[in-house]
Amino acid sequence: MIGSPRPLPDFALEVYLERREFEARYDLCGSDCESWSIEEILAFGNDDDRKRWSTMRLGYIPVQGSPELRDAIAGSYEAIAPDDVLCFAGAQEGIFCAMHALLEPGDDAVVLVPGYQSAESLPAALANVRAVSLEYRDGWHLDLARVEAALGPKTKLLAVNFPNNPTGCIPDRATFDALVGLCRARGTYLLSDEVYRGIELDRAKQLPQAADLYERALSLNVVSKAYGLAGLRVGWIATRERALIERMTKLKHYLSICNAAPSELLATIAIRARAAIFERNRAIVACNLPLLDDFFARHAGRFEWYHPDGGCVAFPRYTGAASVDAFCEDLLERAGVLLLPGSTFESPHAAVPHGRFRIGFGRASIEPHLRAFDRYLESA
Numbered sequence: 001m002i003g004s005p006r007p008l009p010d011f012a013l014e015v016y017l018e019r020r021e022f023e024a025r026y027d028l029c030g031s032d033c034e035s036w037s038i039e040e041i042l043a044f045g046n047d048d049d050r051k052r053w054s055t056m057r058l059g060y061i062p063v064q065g066s067p068e069l070r071d072a073i074a075g076s077y078e079a080i081a082p083d084d085v086l087c088f089a090g091a092q093e094g095i096f097c098a099m100h101a102l103l104e105p106g107d108d109a110v111v112l113v114p115g116y117q118s119a120e121s122l123p124a125a126l127a128n129v130r131a132v133s134l135e136y137r138d139g140w141h142l143d144l145a146r147v148e149a150a151l152g153p154k155t156k157l158l159a160v161n162f163p164n165n166p167t168g169c170i171p172d173r174a175t176f177d178a179l180v181g182l183c184r185a186r187g188t189y190l191l192s193d194e195v196y197r198g199i200e201l202d203r204a205k206q207l208p209q210a211a212d213l214y215e216r217a218l219s220l221n222v223v224s225k226a227y228g229l230a231g232l233r234v235g236w237i238a239t240r241e242r243a244l245i246e247r248m249t250k251l252k253h254y255l256s257i258c259n260a261a262p263s264e265l266l267a268t269i270a271i272r273a274r275a276a277i278f279e280r281n282r283a284i285v286a287c288n289l290p291l292l293d294d295f296f297a298r299h300a301g302r303f304e305w306y307h308p309d310g311g312c313v314a315f316p317r318y319t320g321a322a323s324v325d326a327f328c329e330d331l332l333e334r335a336g337v338l339l340l341p342g343s344t345f346e347s348p349h350a351a352v353p354h355g356r357f358r359i360g361f362g363r364a365s366i367e368p369h370l371r372a373f374d375r376y377l378e379s380a
């Protein structure tokens, strides 16, 4: 079935950002890494890629994704073949298709909060949802016992996202393996959103890709975030459950049908060159985090800062007297600095701590943004 039995709520984060993101002078909450130019991506390719780029004909391409793209994607996993991959217009379309392919009325799903809203709102519109909150204790943590308590004997789906948006939380490897074990014991599907994977500064914290570990896992990824190519709108799901690939393909027939050919070629080149791409983006993050450490140390009376485990976003706390929504609105209006208030991550299913906001550090040169933020705080 396509379409949800229950209406979908507004996507709070997208509604908040849709206008502000493009008008703000200093966007300091972006969740993607610095973007690349077409020229830069083509420079990662070979002569044949560049010839294909300039002679490409702009017709339809295969629904599942071009063979070259699926080949490049499969090459980034250990246990995934090109036919285990279905490409989408962004990760968002992948979430939509996966939830619709997996869930029916009466099914149970478990999700984590705070998280990317569609991974919660879509299952809630289709089935019964229980949510488990990540907890803050000098950094964000996942309590495995709470996930176990939320999973019933027949829970159909567990949806997770590590590194997490907005907290940057990554559980340790033993916890992730235990999550897989909980799913395997119940036959539960694991939708693992891995869109921020690849730029961890501490590489020991990088988790394996779920589809390599578990036959009922769906690894969701996209070139938007850790790669810095959001404008291509190329995402994918890798899973060894071929029946699911077929069901999701039929859903995709009603959505984008196929990706844009130029985007798929550039994504193919980027995925093959992922080591260099992640290296540059890791360097940006490594340069930005000390700037944030320094900034929050200077304003320690107003914020509670911590170091995220990975990704390029964090979810610090504003400790001032005003509500964080009012603070973010005033900061934007008076200083042109855009932060994302934590209210956009609120959940009807579990508590999200109040007073937090998302800050992004994947873009090059956040220094002018922090200077504008400094000036605002000094004048406030």
Ligand SMILES: Cc1ncc(COP(=O)(O)O)c(C=O)c1O
Pocket: 031, 089, 090, 091, 092, 093, 116, 161, 165, 193, 195, 222, 224, 230, 233, 235
């Ligand atoms: C965790 C997570 N998953 C999926 C998406 C959707 O990605 P895309 O915009 O590439 O469709 C986002 C975007 O912010 C995200 O943060």
